[in-house]
Every structure is written in C-alpha cells, then in structure tokens.
Amino acid sequence: MAPHRERLGVRATAVITMQVTEPVTVALQLALVGGTPYEETLEVSSGSVVLDAVALPSPVGGRQHVVHAPAGTMEIRYDATSPPVPVVEERVSVADRIEALRPSRYCPSDRVLGLAAAEFGGSSDAAATMQAVCEYVSRHTAYTSGSSGVSTDAVETLLTGQGVCRDYAHAVAMLGRAAGVPTRIASVYAPGLAPMDMHAVVEADVDGVWRVFDATRLAPRHSLARIATGRDAADTAFLTVLEGRAELVKLDVSAVYEGELPKDDHRDLVSLP
Numbered sequence: 001m002a003p004h005r006e007r008l009g010v011r012a013t014a015v016i017t018m019q020v021t022e023p024v025t026v027a028l029q030l031a032l033v034g035g036t037p038y039e040e041t042l043e044v045s046s047g048s049v050v051l052d053a054v055a056l057p058s059p060v061g062g063r064q065h066v067v068h069a070p071a072g073t074m075e076i077r078y079d080a081t082s083p084p085v086p087v088v089e090e091r092v093s094v095a096d097r098i099e100a101l102r103p104s105r106y107c108p109s110d111r112v113l114g115l116a117a118a119e120f121g122g123s124s125d126a127a128a129t130m131q132a133v134c135e136y137v138s139r140h141t142a143y144t145s146g147s148s149g150v151s152t153d154a155v156e157t158l159l160t161g162q163g164v165c166r167d168y169a170h171a172v173a174m175l176g177r178a179a180g181v182p183t184r185i186a187s188v189y190a191p192g193l194a195p196m197d198m199h200a201v202v203e204a205d206v207d208g209v210w211r212v213f214d215a216t217r218l219a220p221r222h223s224l225a226r227i228a229t230g231r232d233a234a235d236t237a238f239l240t241v242l243e244g245r246a247e248l249v250k251l252d253v254s255a256v257y258e259g260e261l262p263k264d265d266h267r268d269l270v271s272l273p
Contacts, residue, residue, distance in 0.1 A: 007273050008084045009258035010225045012189040014198075016076040016239065017250040020046070023070050024244030028053070029187065029228040029237065030078040033061040033273075040080035046072050060090075060229035066242075074246070076239075082225055084258070085273045092182065092205040099231065100182030100205065106153045106170045106232035107185075109177035116178035126181045126206045127269065130172070133179065134215040134266070137171045143216060145195070166233050168215045169200040173232065176204055186212070186272060187227045187236040190219035191257035198238050198253055203229070203272065212270050220264035223257045226272045 014030050032038055034057075044051040044067050051074075053065040067076075092100075103110045119136060123129050137158075144162040154170035157163040163171070169185050176183040182205040190199035199219060203210040212221050228236040239248070264270075 006084065006086055007222060007225075010082045010189060010191060010223065011254075011256045011258075012078075012080050012082070012225060013252075013254045014076070014078045014238070015250075015252040016248070018069075018074045018076070018246045019249050020069050020071050020074050020244065020246040022245040023068070024074075024246045025066065025068050025242040026246070027240045027242055028065045028067065028076065029058065029062065029239075030076070031063040031065065031227065032080050032082055032189070033226045034063055035061050036082060036085055036273075038080045038082055040078070043077045044069070044074065046070055046074050058228055059235075060226070062226070062228045064228070069246075073249075087271050087273050089209045089271050092208050092210055097182045097205060100184045101177055101180075102231070103177070104231040105234050107174035107177065107183075108153060108155055109174045111155055112158075112174060112178045116175050120175065120179040126204060127211070129179050129181055130176055130202075130204045130206070130211075130213050131267070133172050133175045134213050136175065137168055137215040138217070141168060141171065141215070143168070143218075165197070165216050165218070166200040169202050170232055172202045172213060172215050176202065181205060184210075184229060185232050185236055186229045187238065188224040188272070189227065189253070189255035191223040191255045192261045193219040193255065196253050196255065197251070198227075199224070200233065200236065206269065209269075210271060212272050214266070217264075217266055220262045221266070221270040222262040222264060224272055225255070
C-alpha cells in the first residue's frame, strides 16, 4: 500500500442559520487548519449587525472562533479556497498514543474489549486491523440519515446497526482503540460526499504515522480537507453552544475539488494534510 502525497485545491463553504432565543456564546469549528495560505472569509451577523468572531487555536493546527450573539436570527458564513498542498505525514508522538488509546464519551472502548479481541485480536499489523474494523462497521451498520442524535455513542450505533458518518467514525475509533490501535477523529470538508455535509473520519497510528480510514466510503480520502481533530465528536463539533439558548435552523455545506476527484479503493495508506 503506497502512501498518497498530494492533495489538489479545495473550495469549502458552510452557511449556518440559528435562532437565538437567549443571548449566546458559541464556539465554531468551521475553518480549515492553519499553516496554509488560504483565501477565506468568516462572517457572522445578527440581523444587520456584524458580530466579532475571536479566533483561538485548537489541536493539530486547527482554529476555532468564539462568537457572542444577541437574541434573534444569527447567520454564519464561511468560505475558503485551499491551494494544492503536499501531504506531510504527521508522526505520532508518545503523548498522542496515550491520548488516542483512552476511552472517550462517544467511543467507550473499555466496554468492547471482548468484542475487539474476538474479531480483531492477534494481529500486530495496525493497517490490517483498521481495514478489518472498517469492514466490520460497514457490514453491521446501515447509513441512515436522522437515525442518531447528540447523545448517541458507538456502542449504541453497533447495537442499532444504523447511523451517519460521525457514528461510523465513532464505531471505528472505538473498536480500533479496543484492539490496541491509537485512533482519533477528524472533521473534514469532503468533496464528492453525497449527501453533502460536514464529514467525520478516523485517523489511526500505522507504524508511527497518522493514516485516515473511513468506513462509510462515501468520499475519496485523498480529497479531504481537515477542520478539527480530537478524541471524538465532542472535540470536533462544528458548533457548540457554551452559554444561552439557540436552535440550529439550517446548515448548508459545499466542498469542491480542483480537477477530477481521485479514485479511492480504501486500501492505500492516506494521510490528511
């Protein structure tokens, strides 16, 4: 399996409408990772008033923005164009390994140690283990829009046999950790994804390098553009209400790849830029 070493340009947009019933403070994770000279804009407004979005760093080169909004209709618009970038293989540190082996809110790997041992135990090949995990999750889960909620964890996904991309990612990450492979979740813009939305994939430690796995197989991994990275969706949510009350009314996402979408048989070693 040969690693992929380049990603062409990506145009990514996200438009979010929220109805704020009490003044809120929200944290946004919509921006592409830092370090690349993007052309981008982030505009947040409430009625005719433009709101400040304060940028803060988040792990793995990510960026989050904090916004305070009054009651009313809040609209968030993000638009970015990423140029072609080389894919630099990110090494997995000792601290990374420790963090990525721990159970988390949505990936309770300590609850499925027996299942992981029975299905994937005995192999020292992390890539083969993760391929087997992805096949298992794909075989036992039906992609079903609206089948899960904010409290759905990976155990529930496997028990119900249905979910969306974040549920697939949680199940893969949970079983990978239970099988002894450090894993983490990445939220991404995914050209080729249908239906178009924010997407979630898994990164796993394969021979000391983070490699990306996607049990949904809904978009080529070579085209993905990283937004945020963490142990599960609690760390990578595109929007978190920190104070106040607000309801998500609408989310429109678009991600377009420069040139023809690459083919992906999901057996190659792929890293996210």
